[in-house]
Amino acid sequence: MTTTPGSLPPTIRTISVIIPAYNEEAYLPACLDAVMLHVAGLALEVIVVDNNSTDGTRAVVERYPGVKYVAEPVKGITRARQRGFLTATGDILAYVDADTRPPAGWIEQIVAQFGARPGLACLSGPYSFYDLSGFRNAMSSGWFVAARPLYLLTGYMMVGGNFAIRRDVLEKMGGFDSSIEFYGEDVDIGKRARKHGKVLFSNTFVMPTSGRRMTKQGFARIAGIYFVNYLSIMFRGKPSHTDYLDVR
Template sequence: MPQAHGTRPAGPSLSVVIPVLDDAAALAECLALLARQTRPADEVIVVDNGCSDSSLQVALAAGARVVAEPRRGIPAAAAAGYDAAAGEVIVRCDADTRPPEDWLARISAAFGEDPGLDALTGPGRFYDLPRPVAWLASAAYSSGYRFGAGAALAGVPVWGSNFAIRRTAWQRCAAGIHRHRAGIHDDLDLSFQLAPWANVRFDRQLRVGAAGRMFSDAGAFARRFGWAFATLKLNWAVQSAGQRWLERATGRRPALRRT
């Protein structure tokens, strides 16, 4: 979304990337919230992953730039958006993400104040679950992902509904991601490419709302766990968790097993 009269806010330029597949109603709400940011995005990129509903019309009506990625899957769609982004910092969310008004301002300030920051991520709250369940599910998921995935990759994992990465960091690790592999978590896969060399920070104040779709039925929950194990297996085949922690502790890269 270009700034009025050719002006742009101070700090690094921001490109927001949203992969979408038939999620018009949620996308419309997300784009409306992005339009109300105290620090507007320099561009919003909606990646069309084969939409058959009105998602593209919603995106264009909101002033977003549409990028097509015909290969199905969030890994391919997200990577296509990152490749197309012109901003110094690439911000990622999902169509059902609900960012507060200061979300982009916090991201811009963090990267502007720390030139060595490669990526930033934060937690979320499931807004469509009953209140007591939402609080428990949000805390359990955020803590479980942060510490469980962190132990697996020897670093701080980024979460796809709420993270930002410096474009130079993306360019450094883009070749290593598995963008054409279906059935994996794109954010966890990216986290493996970032760790342990990148400076990734978790900011507990960088909160967003997120849909609790994974809790909708047992099948959805099991499917996400299956993707997690597939992502771990894929990346551990290249470098095990032990090798990663050794590299982080010693600064020396052990011999890797290539697949």
Template sequence: MKLAFVIPAYNEEALIGKCVESVLAEVKRSGRDVDVVVVNNNSTDRTREIAASFAGARVVDEPQKGLVSARDGGFRATTAELVANIDGDTIVPPGWIDTVFEEFDKDPRLVCLSGPYVYYDLNQGQRALVGMFYGLTTLIYWLNRYVLRVGSVVQGGNFVLKRDAWIRAGGFNREIKFYGEDTDVAVRLAKQGNVKFTHRLKMKTSGRRLAEEGIIRTGLTYTLNFFWVTFAGKPATHEHTDIRPGGR
């Protein structure tokens, strides 16, 4: 199986370099043939220029604004059987690719793999609060997947899906702009096979949204939209705070 990284980026000149650098370092360490695609989503800063400066990564442009549109544009730009969806402010830790292939190799019915974030720029107290939310997330994962059987849990910015299963599920829903995009993936792919959430697959990321909006407020918003998409099929929240120049 070949793996592709899809990295949506809108006005990420401050962080996209670290992200792509970490991806390429992990690809080199793994020794695998991996496609790395950065999706420039109408950036007005140096995002495209910085991403294009890395040998081993290619940049595609997605003119339709929005996170889901950018993920879809990247998905369509590669033919890899496994597609890793991360974000422009994430940092891939060593061993991440190994974990992905180990999990897919041992479970033929696995169609999506995801794991939690590690917020590298939050203080100890903030990280402890985030840990409480992930404890709740894990409980919800077990409840939804094994008891209610209504879906699973996927962390946006840290999930890998099987191309053929995602095509069968209908692909990305561009009507969803931000909140609920990962739950939509979880619910629809759970009908195609196994969707696993594991703490083995950690991803480093910036906590800038949590710091700006507040951890509790942000956690409650994500939780609300998780349940809304799971049981109503669409997100409850349609607007989100702009956290970078130009906004998204």
């Protein structure tokens, strides 16, 4: 793994890729294969944060010599993200989920966007779903189109499994809010990052991911939960849902 090329601003030279993982031995290999093929060459480091897994997640990581394994014993996505933040050394921290498959050109977009926009605090973009049918994929991806007016109104929209944020911005934010267990954590990141620069949601910054949550819990239900929590973070500063289901 190497440092990012010189097209980044002088104060932003390196990118750390961080992957939180809880019981992800089934999905993590494909994620790491994609990372090593498409991302690692321009990354300073790749870090997997094992969020108290009880399966073979660690054994998967150990099959990839260039990947750093870090344990976060207290379960929770925001705690895993925070552990990655505290461990990483890059100027930009790029977060993907363990069931994503970063495509060719993904990290190059991070370099290009932060290089072209000195005031950019955070970059995110939509999901596509590699394990949903064409119609269901279109319906699920359509959520991001439907939510765009909220983005234009508020200036922030985020996807937790597909974002890159400047380290100095995250430091100013005080890191991740560990009081948020799951729903709304990405909206909270975007809302607080917006105070320190532009939060760009780019439709070309697409991340293939699993649609397993929609498959198990239903698209309409999940879309409704995400929408309600977006509004709750927006107006109340905290999510409306504190419980969630681990889908593996």
